[in-house]
Amino acid sequence: MRSVITRSLLVAAGLVTVVFLATAGFLVFSRAAAEAAAADQRDAAVVAAVLAVSADADAVRGTIARTVAGAEGRLSVVLADGTRLGAGGGSAVASVGGAVVSVVPAAVPFPFGAVATVLGVALVALTVAVWLGHRPFTPVLVALRVLASSAGRRVRLTGPRELEALAASINSASERTSQLVAKEREMIADVSHRLRTPLAALRLDADALGSGPVADRIRSAVIALGHDVDRIIQSLQPVEIAGPSTCDVASVVEARMKFWSAHADDQGRMCEIDLGEPAWVPLSPDALAAVVDALLENVFRHTPAAAPVGVSVVRHAGWVTLVVEDGGTGVADPSSALHRGSSGGGSTGLGLDIARAAAEATGGTIHLERGRLGGARVRLRFGEANSHHEPASPRAWRLWRGHP
Template sequence: MRSVITRALLIAAGLVTVVFLVTAGFLVFTHAAAVAEAADQRDAAAVAAVLAVSSNADDIRGTIARTSAGAAGRLSVVLADGTRLGVGGGTPVASAGGAVVSIRPAVVPFPFGAVFGVLGISAVALAAAVWLGHRPFTPVLDALRVLASAAGRRVRLRGPKELEALAASIDEASERTAQLLAKEREMIADVSHRLRTPLAALRLDADAVGSGPVADRIRSAVSTLGHDVDRIIQALQPEERESAGTCDVASVVEARMKFWSAHAADQGRMLEVDVGEPAWVPLAPDALGAVVDALLENVFRHTPAAAPVGVSVVRHAGWVTLVVEDGGTGVADPSSALHRGSSGGGSTGLGLDIARAAAEATGGTIHLERGRLGGARVRLRFGEANSHHSPASPRAWRLWRGHP
């Protein structure tokens, strides 16, 4: 801000200085020309006075030589008989006794010395103007510094009324945001706790079903849901959470695919899984598991039952890439697919947002493309744990291309 004010003051004061210099130079030059013209008139009057009382050529020549214009060769006299005394010719300016006095105008030099003197004074005045111009802005700059350093706390400043009003608005908005966040956390906690009762009933019903593949899947789904509810409640108390830690992407994907492969078998889907070698990323296993579940849930919910699914993990150059692709119809509006709450497919859009947040938490990216199976391909790049890799940029972007 200070540099902006300095530039504005320099521009304004500089323009004034230029106008002042041009005006001063013109006035000094005009004055010098007027002084030279007045001197020429005096010289012509002196010669004309001699011509009025004498027509002696020697007297006239002596008078011409004693004048400044005559000594410079700019003054001449033409007597009545046509005799020219002096040199130069020029414009007739006086006459006496039938003789005519002529003077050639002097060349007035440009007053560089005076202009340079004015230029020096202007430079000093310019510096003083910039220094003095900053003084009225000091309260504004101090208030802006307080505003800039007041993130996360109430703003207390003394300055212009407009900035004090802005600070009050920021305080009000911060308080309102804090209230909304508190209400949101309370609502989530309340809903999460309310879900525990029906979950307990579901667990009892699942145990009563007996054994078999269907009963196992029901129990697994209920267990996963209960675990997610517990994780939501824990997330409401960040001060009590443990550090994120690390996890092996290959192991997490293998574990979650045991659950999703059963669903694929029920629907007759072809499921391809290729996890490769162990690949560690700075995410908690639960967080990565939630990403895998969110992506596969989107596939199973929004593609035909017979559409194939592919899941793969690749580790390369400090990055771990998780790819989930399907043989569905793809994403109708990929430009908004990564916007939270707007998927364009009739869902909440939270699945891709969860995946994006997890990837960006490791310094990675999310890419939405058309895959080799003909439908959508979500490609997540995670920064590998304890590895140096170039920053991924941009952090989230979308591609919608033809088949690779």
């Protein structure tokens, strides 16, 4: 902000200085020209006075030589008989007894010395003007520094009324945001607690189904849902951060695909899995599992039962890529699909946003493309754990509508 004020003051004071210099130069030059013209008039008057007394050529010639204009060869006299005395052929200045006195105007040099003096004075004035111009802005700069250093806490400042009003607005917005966040947490906690009752009933019903692959999958899904509800409730409580978590993407995907591949078998859906070598990323296993479940749930919900699905993990050059693709009809509007809360299939629209947030938390990106199976392909790039590389640029997702 201080540099902006300095530039503004320099521009304003500089314009005033230029106008001042131009005006001073014009006045000094005009004064010099007027003085030179007055001197020529005096020389012409001296010669005219001699002509009024005598028309003797030698006397007139001697008078011309004694004048400044005559000595410079700029003054001449044409006598009544046509005789020219002196050099030059300028404009007529005086006429006496038929004789005409003429003077060639002198060349007026530009007053560089005077202009240099004025320029020095102007530069000193410019420096003083910029220094004094900063003083009224000091309270504004102090108030802005207080605003900049008050992130996350209540703003208290004294300064211009406008900035005090801005601080009050910021405080009001912060309080309102805190209230909204608190209400949202209360609502989520209330809903999560209410879910425990039907979950308990589902767990009892699942236990009553006996044994078998279908019953096992139902019990597994109920247990996983119960864990998710518990994690939601726990996340609403303030916890101590013990340090960054890491997990092996291949292991987490393998564990979750045991459930989803069984689900694919029930639907007669071909499921391709390619996990590759272990690949560690700075995410907790639960967070990565939530990403895998969100992507696979989208596939199973929004594609025909016979559409194939493929999941692969690739580690390369400090990045870990998780690819989930399907053989469905693709995504009609990728831009909307990648915005939180937007969905074209009747869902909440949070699945891809969960995946995007997890990828960007590691410095990576999300890409929505047309896959080799014919449908949509979601490609997540995670920054590898303990790998020193610059975040992907741009961090915002990129979109492709056509085939790769």
